[in-house]
Amino acid sequence: MELLDLAVCLFVLFNVCLSYPQGVVLKQPQEPKELWGYVQVRSKAHMFWWLYYANNPTKDFTELPLIMWLQGGPGASGCGFGNFEEIxxxxxxxxxxxxxxxxxxxxxxxxxxxxxxxxxxxxCSLFAKNLTTVVSDMMVFLRDFFTHRTEFQTIPFYIFSESYGGKMAAGIALALHGAVQKGSIKCNFVGTALGDSWISPLDSVLSWGPYLYSTSLLDDHGLAEVTAVAKEIMDAINKNQYGLATELWSKAEGVIEENTDNVNFYNIMTKEVPEMKANEQENLHLSKSYLIRLYQRHVKNMHKNSLNELMNGPIRKKLKIIPDCVKWGGQSTKVFENMAEDFMRPVIDIVDQLLAANVNVTVYNGQLDLIVDTMGQEAWIRKLKWPSLDQFSQQRWKALYVSPESTETAAFHKAYENFAFFWILKAGHMVPSDQGEMALKMVRMVTQQKH
Known part of the structure; x- marks a missing residue:
């Protein structure tokens, strides 16, 4: 048997050698293209992550940056929606x-x-109820990640985000910058990009009426109704009644749906999906009726049946580490409900602190987004106390094209010092889904890569 085994080994080795030209040195197996796992960020609180190594034909992953993607909601899954629907x-x-x-x-x-x-x-007492807890949990995760994945400690690291993920990204970026300065987290943090981000909820709400009116989606009566409920929200926020503001926010969306024949809050060129049936509402187990409507519009909308089946079927089988008791998105309703009191709080001051700390901040927004329309983004930017705001404002924006051959304007761009803004044309709330080529070009610009 030993002679037979030796003969087989020599035969295999001979054929392998014939498969490669002389002088070719076989490379050692590369790092796996993807990794995933859990980090316990608090006792009985477990955060799931999924890493993909860069896949570029001419560059190794060590020559390219690392981007952390944060989804919105709160309660929408980056590992699901951002991964399979966007980027x-x-x-x-x-x-x-x-x-x-x-x-x-x-x-x-x-x-x-x-x-x-x-x-x-x-x-159930461990769900995050505010941005402070969200940030502290992420600091535990990032410390663990960079401790174990040392190959990423020196690679430029960026936090890209979408919607409520932008609000979380701002807070996380500020805390991470501080941790890097102190040496408690080893990474090369460079900046954050806030996409269609819920930085100033009030500025978004106040601009809904004018934006819809200017695009012929509201008449005079509709504008008056939307303006009236927006003022109610403003009064609640001015009185620090943030829970009430969230409830009124749901009311405002209802007024808009009635007046616009159900415009889609994520893209004004499309219709909103029909309301859930009564039995679907019962399954959500939310304590307040207005939260049902909000969750249906802004989280459940991202957990469509096809994606839900993919994540709880083939992907779950592939990952092999998901506990039997955990269903993808199964706790998302509770995530959303627990953050309701924090939902309408602005974080403009955090963006100011990031700019003051010389962290690179990029804002990008889809032209057709309603929930976080561009007018509202421009409004909160004008409220920044950043000393260079005037110089930024005086800059003329530049047209961008997806390629040198293209003649169609894909976006406009303006930048000054460590602040930049991208106006993405023909895109809604989910910019990478609507304008994938322009989104990829933007990523290369933000991360300072040659095209």
Whole structure:
């Protein structure tokens, strides 16, 4: 048997050698293209992450940045929606995505706050209730990640985000900058990009009426009704009644739907999906009726049946580490409900602190987004106390094209010192989904890569 084994080994080795030209040195196996796992950020609170190494034909992942992607909601899954609907290597039909950001960076998806996506808590008292807890949980995660993935400690690290993820990204970026300065987290943090981000809820709400009116989606009567409820929200926020403001925010969306024949808050060129049936509402287990409507519009909308089946079927089987008791998105309703009191709080001051700390801040926004319309973004930017705001404002924006051959304007761009703004044309709330080529170009510009 020993002679036979030796003969087989020699035969295999001979054929392997014939497969390669003389002089070719076989490379050692490369790092795996993807990794995933859990980090316990607090006792009985578990955060799920999924890392993809950059996939560029001419550059190793060490030559490209690392991007952490944060989804909105709160309660929408980056490992699910951001990955398979927006920027990951495959779409939800498991087909290759031509505009995946892996061409320009490694991507770290994180399901946060705990309870989102495949993240979970063992005790319902452990859901995050405010940005402070969201940030502290993420600091635990990032410390663990960079401690164990030392190959990423010196690679430029950026936090990209969308919607409520932008509010979380601002707070996380400020805390991370401080941790890096202190040496408690080893990473090369460079900046954050806030996409269609919920930085100043009031500025968004106050601009809804004028934006819809200017696009012929409200008449005079509708504008008056939307303006009236927006003023109610402003009064609640001015009195620090943030829970009431969230409830009134839901009321405002209802007024808009009635007056616009159900415009889609994520893209004004499309219709909103019908309301859930009564039995679907019962299954949500939310304590207040207005939260049902909000969750249906802004979280459940991202957990469509096809994505839900993918994540709880083939993806769950692939990952092999998801506990039997955890269903993808199963705790997302609780995530959303627990953050309701914090939902309408602004974080403009945090953006000011980031700019003062010389952290690079990019704002990008889709032209057709309503929930976080561009007018509202421009409004809160004008409120910044950043000393260079006047110089930024005086800059003339520049037109951008997806390629040198293209003649169609894809976006406008303006930048000064460590602040930049991208106006993305023909895109709604989910910019990478609507304008994948321009989004990828933007990523390369933000991360200072040559095209």
């Amino acid at each position: 990951g290597p495959l779409d939800k039909e498991m087909k290759p995505r031509n505009t995946t950001w892996l061409q320009a960076a490694s991507i770290l998806f994180v399901d946060n706050p705990v309870g989102t996506g495949f993240s979970y808590v063992d005790d």
